[in-house]
Amino acid sequence: MSSFQTSPGTRDILPPHAGRWRALIQVFADGVESAGYQNIIPPLFEDLGVFQRLGDATDVVTKEMYDFMDKGGRHIALRPEHTASVCRAFAQHRPTPPWKVWYSGPNFRYERPQAGRFRQFDQVGIEVLGVDDSQLDVEVISLGWDFYQAIGLSNVSLVINSLGDAGDRGRYIEALGAYFTTHSETLSEQALATLERNPLRVLDSKRPQDASAIAGAPAIGAFLSTDAAAHFAAVCAGLDALNIPYVVNERLVRGLDYYQRTTFEFISGSLDSAQNAVGGGGRYDGLVEDLGGPATPGIGFALGVDRTLLACDAEECFSYGFPALDVFVIDTTGGSYALSITHQLRHSGFSADRAFEGRSMKSQMKSADRSGAQVAVIIGDTEAEESTCTVRNLSTSEQTTIPSTELQSHLVSVLGPRQPRRHTP
């Protein structure tokens, strides 16, 4: 056992898992960039106040924040999510709306780790600021939906709801609070505590004891203003038009207080654990203003990378293998040929690796096999003397010896042409 290990709720993403991880983000980026979203990279930490706008009644703010005083006396917090940072960035830089951005990166919440829940956890997501159109809600939801389809997840369901505008929401919370107070004798102790802080969240309780009270609770639908109801109906109609299946769940409340109007979650049916929400989002029309910017509507979603990959494991999709190398260079004469040949091949655009420490032919062949390389280029004493090299096809075991000067052209004929790698803007 080594002296140090990762802190609770954090872990190393090792190969080959990290490769799969990167591939997942690439699929996401390709999808949203083709819809006009550009990448944003906000800082990992911000002034604590930025995140307090998530809501004083939320656990994320009250007890899960990684916060500290820096050497300049500022009260800093590691970001628990991206949305507040994106809104702060909008308020700070005032880009021209509509502002469509996507992000990926870690967030931090001090929670007890559990299946699909970590203290450092990654999300990918998008946010759009400055557009109030219900068709944008549909676009945002469809991009999330399309991403799950793109990676091959078939057992994901979309649940949507509307929390109404700020006034509706307030009236609903009031009614809900009154209702639960009259049923307080049937509620669990924990639910009563939740009721004190935010009656909405009581709807989220998974305790069997609370089920009957929740079942009889008033629904949000009756509290929606004409505008909010029309907006929600338009969103549903848009999803219908795109043939995206969804379920309206009037009990869907989300944990962050800034949500208004459209809210949605993506639930994986393939995850047994309690953490089966693989993504979620909604409108947060008041957040930019809260952060000192102009009144600006906003909508977005965040998808949990960890949970999404867990769902992929469960559905046995989005498999990943490290791309096979083109060439493995074997040199039993001391290594100087391997040094120069791999260097030249890499410059020509071939992927190439080699062994070190002067290992035996057998050992180097094993390494070549493990590397997944398609061909081995072998330099032994004979080849060194004759200025030749032996090229072995590792899947057919056929091999041929050619003059060293013909190696590049021979590999091109066997593996196809390669372009030197360089950055092209």
Added chain:
RNA sequence: GUGGGCGUAGCUCAGUUGGUUAGAGCGCUAGGUUGUGGUCCUAGAGGCCGGGGGUUCGAAUCCCCUCGUUCACCCCA
């Protein structure tokens, strides 16, 4: 923060009512093959039995504490 399960080799796990030198498979290294991988055979390396304390002639095994991990509540992606 509350409650349950589990900590033995790099990985997955055996280890009997406490008994003397802690095992297997996979993986790794080397050899079988004086230049050739994936199969096979042989050998080797690799362990403070999570850590600390206690009970005992004797502890991987029993007790306590602690740390880690895992599952659930809670919360949320």
